[in-house]
Amino acid sequence: MPQVTNQPLTVTEAIESRHSIRKFVQEAIPKQDLLELIRLAGLAPSAWNLQPWRFHIAADPAMKAKLQEAAYGQQQVTSASVVAVVASDMEDVLEKLADTVHPGLSAEKKEEETANLSAFFGSMSVEERGQWGLGQTYIALGFLLLAAEGMGYATVPMLGFDPNKVKDILNLPEHVKFAALVPIGRKAAEGYATHRHTVDRIAIFH
Numbered sequence: 001m002p003q004v005t006n007q008p009l010t011v012t013e014a015i016e017s018r019h020s021i022r023k024f025v026q027e028a029i030p031k032q033d034l035l036e037l038i039r040l041a042g043l044a045p046s047a048w049n050l051q052p053w054r055f056h057i058a059a060d061p062a063m064k065a066k067l068q069e070a071a072y073g074q075q076q077v078t079s080a081s082v083v084a085v086v087a088s089d090m091e092d093v094l095e096k097l098a099d100t101v102h103p104g105l106s107a108e109k110k111e112e113e114t115a116n117l118s119a120f121f122g123s124m125s126v127e128e129r130g131q132w133g134l135g136q137t138y139i140a141l142g143f144l145l146l147a148a149e150g151m152g153y154a155t156v157p158m159l160g161f162d163p164n165k166v167k168d169i170l171n172l173p174e175h176v177k178f179a180a181l182v183p184i185g186r187k188a189a190e191g192y193a194t195h196r197h198t199v200d201r202i203a204i205f206h
């Protein structure tokens with residue numbers, strides 16, 4: 001199956017061909033591809049459609065070098081054309097709930113939904129709702145990895161980094177959570193041969 005393609009892959013093809021790639025072709029990704037990638041990732045579902053994910057895209061070599069240092073020197077960070085920092089910001093969601101509730105609702109329904117959401121999340125601590133939002137953001141991370149693959153780009157999701165350093169680099173507030181750093185680019189070398197559990201090992205029928 002071709003890795004670099006102008007033909008979008010089917011969902012099954014993208015799932016089967018995706019592997020973590022850590023060496024990338026040294027070239028820029030066109031802005032329109034990045035916007036399309038984020039559009040596709042943003043089509044992920046979330047509870048109450050709150051969409052807490054925020055995608056910080058680092059293409060600048062100096063910023064990628066800082067992110068690599070925050071990621072304990074992992075080389076794939078500077079090898080990649082861009083690094084998508086997949087973040088979750090529930091405080092931003094709650095500050096701007098009017099942005100989030102369905103635009104087709106009546107003014108009265110919008111107010112009711114906004115009040116219900118404020119009460120629900122207001123009863124949680126910032127940390128609790130941060131973790132809640134992070135769970136939603138992992139869905140968008142999965143979409144991002146498969147959307148990139150479908151467009152002919154390779155990725156590697158990464159949690160091996162110091163979140164406080166990444167917040168400093170991107171100038172983000174303390175409450176922001178990270179699902180992953182995702183180096184993205186055209187594949188320049190194969191990834192490790194990975195294995196998966198059999199279906200019998202992970203499927204429990206009742």
Ligand SMILES: Cc1cc2nc3c(=O)[nH]c(=O)nc-3n(C[C@H](O)[C@H](O)[C@H](O)COP(=O)(O)O)c2cc1C
Nearest residue numbers: 018019020074156157158159160161180191192194
């Ligand atoms: C949340 C998450 C964090 C990961 N963190 C790292 C990382 O910091 N560095 C790295 O090289 N790979 C990282 N990986 C990649 C995994 O090692 C890889 O996905 C796994 O071995 C399966 O291989 P595959 O992605 O090629 O199927 C991470 C994967 C996930 C999903």
